[in-house]
Amino acid sequence: RKEVEQDPGPFNVPEGATVAFNCTYSNSASQSFFWYRQDCRKEPKLLMSVYSSGNEDGRFTAQLNRASQYISLLIRDSKLSDSATYLCVVNPISGGYNKLIFGAGTRLAVHP
Amino acid sequence: ETGVTQTPRHLVMGMTNKKSLKCEQHLGHNAMYWYKQSAKKPLELMFVYSLEERVENNSVPSRFSPECPNSSHLFLHLHTLQPEDSALYLCASSQDSLIKTLGGNNEQFFGPGTRLTVL
Numbered sequence: 388r389k390e391v392e393q394d395p396g397p398f399n400v401p402e403g404a405t406v407a408f409n410c411t412y413s414n415s416a417s418q419s420f421f422w423y424r425q426d427c428r429k430e431p432k433l434l435m436s437v438y439s440s441g442n443e444d445g446r447f448t449a450q451l452n453r454a455s456q457y458i459s460l461l462i463r464d465s466k467l468s469d470s471a472t473y474l475c476v477v478n479p480i481s482g483g484y485n486k487l488i489f490g491a492g493t494r495l496a497v498h499p
Numbered sequence: 500e501t502g503v504t505q506t507p508r509h510l511v512m513g514m515t516n517k518k519s520l521k522c523e524q525h526l527g528h529n530a531m532y533w534y535k536q537s538a539k540k541p542l543e544l545m546f547v548y549s550l551e552e553r554v555e556n557n558s559v560p561s562r563f564s565p566e567c568p569n570s571s572h573l574f575l576h577l578h579t580l581q582p583e584d585s586a587l588y589l590c591a592s593s594q595d596s597l598i599k600t601l602g603g604n605n606e607q608f609f610g611p612g613t614r615l616t617v618l
Contacts, residue, residue, distance in 0.1 A: 391541070419605055430589055430609035431542070474542075478605055484555055485530060485593050485605045489542040 388413050391490035393475050399496045404465045408493045410475030411457045419478035420451055422460050425492065426471045434460075434473070465497045502526040503610035505590050511616045512580065520575040520613045522590030530596035531573040532607065533565060536587040548573060549596035580617045587612045 393410045400406050412420075420437035435442065437449040437458050448461040458475055475490040502525045512518050524531060533545040547555035548567040562584075564576040573590055591607040 389541075395539075421606075430611050432609065433606050436606075484547055484549075485596050485607070486544060486547065486555065487542075487605075487607060488544075491539065491541045 389490075390414060390479070390488045391475055391477050393490035393493045395491060395493060397494040397496050399498060400465055402465055402467060402497055402499055404497075405461065405463050406465060406495060407462075408460045408473055408475075408495075409457055410459070410490055410493075411455075412475075412477045412488075413456070414477070414479045414488075415453075415456060417456075417477045417479045420449075420458050421476040421478075421487075422447075422449060422458075423474040423476050423489075424471045425474055431474055431489075462495075465495075467497050467499065470495055470497045503590060503592055503608050505588075505610035505613050507613055508611060509614050509616075511618065512577070513618050514580060514582070516580075517576070517578040519577065520588055520590075520615075522573040522575075522610055524571055524573075524590075524592040524608070524610075526592055526608060528592040528594050528608075529570055530593045531567060531570070532591040532593075533573065533575055534589040534591060534609075536589060536612070538586075542589065545575075547596060554596060577615075580615075582617050585615055585617045587614050 422434040423431040424434045425431040441450045446463045450459045472492040474492045477488045531548045534542045536542045545559045546565045551567045566574040589612045590610040593607045
């Protein structure tokens with residue numbers, strides 16, 4: 388089983404749509420969770436951290452379900468500029484090295 | 500700009516060549532990383548350096564040789580590579596290499612990458 392699994396997509400949505408991505412992780416001891424965004428042929432950049440209580444940043448909402456070991460990202464009112472690959476990232480060990488485990492990413496294409 | 504630069508941005512090399520990738524971070528961070536991103540695969544961590552000391556080698560073949568002369572610079576020396584080594588090589592840095600607190604700032608900042616093609 389992969390350490391971090393994501394649906395590769397692509398998700399093709401119109402502008403203004405709401406879209407949700409899910410991600411599952413295998414290591415139940417994982418402590419830190421993130422969503423990174425990667426534009427085509429560019430480096431990954433942190434979109435947001437994911438906290439146990441869930442957190443929101445503008446149009447983006449991240450949720451964590453430890454019992455089921457999954458993380459979600461909800462994007463409301465999609466913009467053309469949201470088109471990118473969204474990477475689910477897990478830091479597996481608390482107190483250990485800052486070692487990120489990446490999912491393969493979910494591709495989002497927002498069209499007019 | 501992320502404050503992490505990489506050179507060259509593109510590299511084409513033969514299997515018998517020796518080349519080096521360079522990474523420099525201007526963020527005052529103490530930890531640096533090499534990742535490999537192959538087509539349609541997740542980023543794979545290769546090496547972790549903390550205060551110039553290698554703290555993790557993720558079962559990387561010896562044809563990849565990292566070097567960290569100081570906390571701002573990281574190199575990846577390449578020799579006798581294989582075509583399957585063609586990939587995007589990304590450097591990253593973070594404030595610390597250890598996760599100090601739950602939910603602490605573990606953010607890693609990535610450079611733009613070197614796209615390597617091995618012929």
